[in-house]
Amino acid sequence: MSMAGVAATGESARQQTQHSSGQQVGASARGSKHGGRPRSRPLARRRNGLRLNRAAAVFVLPSMLLIGIFTYYPAVRSLIGGFYSWNGFSAPQYVGLSQFNEYFTSPTFGVEAKNVVFLVLGWLFITLVAQFTAAEVVAHLPRKLGNIAKYLFALPIVLPPVVLIDVWAYMFNPTDGLLNKIFNAFGLAGPNWLGNEHLALVSILLIGFPWISNLGFLIFLGGIQNLPRELMEASALDGASGLRRWLHVDAPLLIPQFRVAFILGGLYMAQNFVPILLLTNGGPGNATMVPGLDMYEQAFQNDQYGYGMAIGTLLFIAMLAFTLFTMRVLRPRT
Numbered sequence: 001m002s003m004a005g006v007a008a009t010g011e012s013a014r015q016q017t018q019h020s021s022g023q024q025v026g027a028s029a030r031g032s033k034h035g036g037r038p039r040s041r042p043l044a045r046r047r048n049g050l051r052l053n054r055a056a057a058v059f060v061l062p063s064m065l066l067i068g069i070f071t072y073y074p075a076v077r078s079l080i081g082g083f084y085s086w087n088g089f090s091a092p093q094y095v096g097l098s099q100f101n102e103y104f105t106s107p108t109f110g111v112e113a114k115n116v117v118f119l120v121l122g123w124l125f126i127t128l129v130a131q132f133t134a135a136e137v138v139a140h141l142p143r144k145l146g147n148i149a150k151y152l153f154a155l156p157i158v159l160p161p162v163v164l165i166d167v168w169a170y171m172f173n174p175t176d177g178l179l180n181k182i183f184n185a186f187g188l189a190g191p192n193w194l195g196n197e198h199l200a201l202v203s204i205l206l207i208g209f210p211w212i213s214n215l216g217f218l219i220f221l222g223g224i225q226n227l228p229r230e231l232m233e234a235s236a237l238d239g240a241s242g243l244r245r246w247l248h249v250d251a252p253l254l255i256p257q258f259r260v261a262f263i264l265g266g267l268y269m270a271q272n273f274v275p276i277l278l279l280t281n282g283g284p285g286n287a288t289m290v291p292g293l294d295m296y297e298q299a300f301q302n303d304q305y306g307y308g309m310a311i312g313t314l315l316f317i318a319m320l321a322f323t324l325f326t327m328r329v330l331r332p333r334t
Helices: 003-034 037-081 098-104 109-139 143-158 161-171 178-185 200-206 215-225 229-237 243-253 255-271 274-279 291-300 305-329
Strands: none
Touching: 037 305, 098 305, 109 143, 109 200, 109 215, 109 243, 109 255, 109 291, 143 215, 161 178, 161 274, 200 274, 215 255, 229 243, 243 255, 255 305, 274 291, 291 305
């Protein structure tokens, strides 16, 4: 065989070897991409995820059932019960909107609506101003002193509300109360705080003075402590300090916190009738009567559960509208 033939044969063998090696490499690459052990990893992860989801559902399901039975069912039952006349014993009778109309035309409806609006707006104004101011002061105190002040302001939150109301009942006492003793020390005659129809509703607002020990204080304090430090330094260089910085820098940045505190405070005051029940029972006359107290009296004292549910439904609608309106107005501006 000639030298040219041998060279051609060798070149052909090398080409075949390279071609078969390329096919093996390609097959190996396709196998590693679509088959074998690497392909089983996503499937294993998916199976593990399904197992975890099933386990989580097993643990969450009892809580969901309990919440549904003891929270959502009574709420839905109350919304439906407003359309039925029911005394708690006999079978409910469908009366449509007659109980709602009866409440709207009752002699106390106007007074109750005016009182609850006054309490909600007054409470929101004094508490938001007090809590925001206290949070600003505490946030800019030295660290150790600020921690002490934070705990002292937040500690009364754990006190039972009835204890606080009992303390204020003593303070409002017209003869031996602390407030009238202060008036007497200056030679002034103290008023009958809870017995005067013009002062009774204002006295209800005074409960909790200075109105700092509330959830709103912690909400504002957390928001202030999370404000960008660079922005605070820049505002200080621009001359914005003290009250000016609070109003023009901090307050606009804390719109989400104001929205949460506004909604929680408004809902709390709209449905909280316990201080009125324990201190004035709606009196003197109807000077402190509110829808929540009227609902309680109609249902649990007069055995008109359907009528009480109707008042509760209207109160729920009013609070829902208040919440939606607040979320619409106090949207963060970007």
